[in-house]
Amino acid sequence: MCVYHGDYLTSDKINEAYKKLSQFVHQTPVMTSETTNRIVGKKVYFKMENQQKTGAFKIRGALYKMMQLPEKLRRQGVITASAGNHAQGVAYAAKKANVKATIYMPKHTPLNKVNATKAYGADVVLTGENFDEAFQASLKELDSGKVYIHPFDDYDVMAGQGTVAIELLHEINELDTIIVPVGGGGLISGIAVAAKNIKPTIKIIGVQSNLASPIYRSFRNIQLHVPSAISTIAEGIAVQNPGKKTLPIIENYVDDIITVTDGEIACSILYMLERNKTLVEGAGAAAIAALFRYHQHIRSKQCGVIVSGGNIDIQQMTTIQEIAKKHYVQTG
Known part of the structure; x- marks a missing residue:
């Protein structure tokens, strides 16, 4: 097997990717919700990559x-x-x-x-x-x-994912924060490099599942525990080890990494379906869950949220409803 990749990630590479990809991928819509704005006390812009070709940013x-x-x-x-x-x-x-x-x-x-x-x-x-x-x-x-073709630990792959940030900031330049779901770190690496090149003052916040959080632990210097098994409804961001190439980029460009629970993710999936009539998978709802959980601590007036994918198994919805119900009971 041959592993072929560029040996760097720069804003120039991401801009090149943006130009090359523009005629082949959807420029996905940015959605706003007055209800969401009222709940979290900020203007929120959802970047709807669940409406991308193949149903995700990947x-x-x-x-x-x-x-x-x-x-x-x-x-x-x-x-x-x-x-x-x-x-x-x-x-x-x-x-x-x-x-x-x-x-x-x-x-x-x-x-x-x-x-x-x-x-x-x-x-x-x-x-x-x-x-x-x-x-x-x-x-x-x-x-x-x-x-x-590595799913995240590859500079060319990161560059492609970073085009999400270029699109978002071209449309909503006043953003001061972007919240991004994190698995192995390819998406947030590309977004962080692209966004900070366009707007150096912008804050980039990553979100992992608390059941699969190697980058969160590394970022916060918590002893890395590699679980023998991972079970989360956010299977799209469930990885056991940080990327060797993504981690240094995250440490240099990302402002914070936080975690959310399956209960919070499940509630966010149902929220997007009921209030905004859009279907989001577990990984795609992680950044939304973080917005609701941490909105009082996130100092932002204009906040972008990456809704990374919508490829959910409909048969999973009963389980998601049960997880959400349990979360509501536990948190009151």
Whole structure:
């Protein structure tokens, strides 16, 4: 397997990605809600990447990465591991480029994500209980000659994800804060570098699930505990280890990392569905959950919130309602 990537992440690289991707991805809408503004005491702008092609922001990084590969490497095929959204992004990009893709996904990945990935023509290998186990399994093909497209720890992938910030700030330049969901850190790395180049005073706040928070622990110098198993409704940001390339960028550019519970995420999914008539997956609702939990501590008047994806398994909604109900009972 060949791991091919640029050796840096700069605002110039992200701007190049923005120009190259503009005709291939949706410039997703920015949604406001007077109810939300009233609840949190600030003007909130939701960047709706759940309405992106393939239902999540991940297509940005996957497409830009594919564009950077020389034709010789494309012919060898690509491989990756993913909890779902990166899988669909790589599968879509590979189909557009007529490249063979093999994708390792956890056994319990929501069926809608698995079927969508297969529908784009990728070969799917279901293995492991979580992303990290699927990732380790995928590494067994290191000698296959295929190009590995890492879901987050790759500068080209980060650059593609950073185009979210360029779009958002071009539309709402008065933002003083952006709240971003964090798994391995590819999205927030790209957003932080792009946003601080455009507006150096802007604050970037990352959000992890309290059940999968390696970057939060590292950022706050808390002893890193790697759980043997991860179970959270935010499976899209459930990783066990920080990215080796993303972590230094986060430490240099991100202002804070916070965590939210599954109960808070579940309540945010239902809130967006009931109040704003939009479907958001667990990872996509993490930044919304953080806004509601920490709004009194987040010093912001104009706040951007990245709604990163909407690929939720409808059959999961009963579980989400139960988790939300339990949270309401516990918190009163």
